Amino acid sequence: MVVPAASIFRPVPSTESIVSEAFDEFNFHEEPGLLQFWECIMLSGTEDIGCDLILTDTYIYTRDHEGLLQDYRRRCLENDYPFVGVETRVGNWLPGRAAQTKIADHWTIHYVLDQEDRHSADVGGKGQLVLPVFCDQGAAGSKLVGIIELVTLVPKESYVEDFEQIHNLLKDVGLNSTYMGKTIKVEYDDDLIKFTLPLSAKLTDLHKEVIKRFLKLKPQNLRVEHKDTEGNRLPISSDEELHACMAESSSRGAKFIRMRIMLNT
Numbered sequence: 001m002v003v004p005a006a007s008i009f010r011p012v013p014s015t016e017s018i019v020s021e022a023f024d025e026f027n028f029h030e031e032p033g034l035l036q037f038w039e040c041i042m043l044s045g046t047e048d049i050g051c052d053l054i055l056t057d058t059y060i061y062t063r064d065h066e067g068l069l070q071d072y073r074r075r076c077l078e079n080d081y082p083f084v085g086v087e088t089r090v091g092n093w094l095p096g097r098a099a100q101t102k103i104a105d106h107w108t109i110h111y112v113l114d115q116e117d118r119h120s121a122d123v124g125g126k127g128q129l130v131l132p133v134f135c136d137q138g139a140a141g142s143k144l145v146g147i148i149e150l151v152t153l154v155p156k157e158s159y160v161e162d163f164e165q166i167h168n169l170l171k172d173v174g175l176n177s178t179y180m181g182k183t184i185k186v187e188y189d190d191d192l193i194k195f196t197l198p199l200s201a202k203l204t205d206l207h208k209e210v211i212k213r214f215l216k217l218k219p220q221n222l223r224v225e226h227k228d229t230e231g232n233r234l235p236i237s238s239d240e241e242l243h244a245c246m247a248e249s250s251s252r253g254a255k256f257i258r259m260r261i262m263l264n265t
Contacts, residue, residue, distance in 0.1 A: 015039060015145045015175075016058045019133065022169040028062045032153040034069040035060045036076070037133075038095045039146040050085030053099055053147060064153075068126075072151060075122045090255075093119040094130040095147040097255060102144065103196050104131035104180040106159040108250060127155030129162055131177045133170060142176065160199075182246055186224075188214055188261035199246055202239045210261065223262040233260075 019037045026035055036059035040051040055076050061069055081096065090096030094105055107128040129150040134142035150162055160180065167177050179198040184206070186193050193213045197205060207219045224236040226245050229252060236242050236259070249257045 015133075015135070016056050018173050018175060019146070019148070019170075020058045021173045022166070022175070023058065023060050025169050025172075026060070026165065030063070032063040032065075032069065033061075034064070034073060034149075034151040036073060036149050036151075037146055038099075038149065040099060040144050050083055050088065051099065051144070052083050053081055053095055056146075068124075068153060069151060072122060072124075072126065079118075079122070091119055094128055095149050098130040098132050098147050099144065101183050101196065101255075102132050103178050103183070104129070104163055105182075106130070106163070106180065106250065107155065108159065109155040109157055110247065110250065111155065111252075123151070125155065127152040127159065129159035129166075131163060131166060131180075134176050134178075135174075136176065145175070148177075182249055183256040184209070184259060185256050186210055186213075186259045186261060188217075194256075197246075199243075201242065201246075203236065203242050206236070206242060214261070217261070221264050223264055224259055225262060226257060226259045 016037065016039065023035050023037075037056050038053040039056050041054055042051045055073075059073065064070055081093070084090060084096045084099045086100065088096070088100070090100060094107065098105060107123065107126075109127065111127075131148050132144055133146045133148055135145050137143050148166060150159070150166070156162075163180050170177055179200075181196050181198040181201070183194060183196050186195075188210075191214075193210075195209045195213075197209065204219075206224065207222070210222065210224075211217050211219065225233045226236060228234055228248060234241070234245070236245055245257060
């Protein structure tokens with residue numbers, strides 16, 4: 001008996017349709033919110049350089065009685081967003097930033113709005129969470145396929161729970177994401193290194209990343225400093241001080257945290 005080809009070969013579901021399955025299961029907990037998906041379109045030969053982020057028709061609203069979330073989505077559709085490469089200046093456009101850094105980020109109740117920045121003005125006083133979406137390509141590793149953006153009318157203290165919910169829903173449909181974190185730039189002598197740290201990182205994690213790149217340094221011999229919003233140099237010598245540094249960076253919507261290594265004498 002010959003089995004018809006149509007019964008053997010099934011169409012491969014699109015990334016949009018898979019993400020849509022995850023969106024259908026998302027719980028807004030009766031709070032006003034918008035969930036939307038930016039697809040990463042890579043041109044031939046540009047996988048290592050960047051991608052075009054295209055806002056798709058995969059989205060969901062809840063309790064948007066005043067139409068403020070619909071207005072934000074309309075602004076996103078009207079804006080001409082550029083190709084996002086490694087060196088592209090994306091400013092405070094969080095979906096573009098997530099495409100560059102490959103890590104999740106959020107704007108919380110602590111974020112100070114910059115009215116002169118176009119993306120900040122579009123978001124207004126809303127809260128925001130973005131996380132990159134990857135598909136597994138086996139031996140070739142993971143491929144960035146897009147960015148999920150959650151916007152809430154009322155900014156939250158933290159979006160960690162929302163991140164974990166979306167992260168788990170993506171796993172259920174065969175996709176994955178990374179962690180919530182920050183890009184760290186560390187200066188030592190005349191060298192500058194860059195890496196990412198989860199928001200939950202401890203001081204020992206920071207030291208490990210530094211020592212991995214500056215092999216001659218020892219944890220007991222180094223001292224880490226960072227600049228606050230007023231330009232003061234503050235030490236990072238405990239988990240609490242590291243978390244405060246990251247929280248302060250998030251409140252400013254900063255793309256990265258700049259630190260400096262000093263040696264204990």
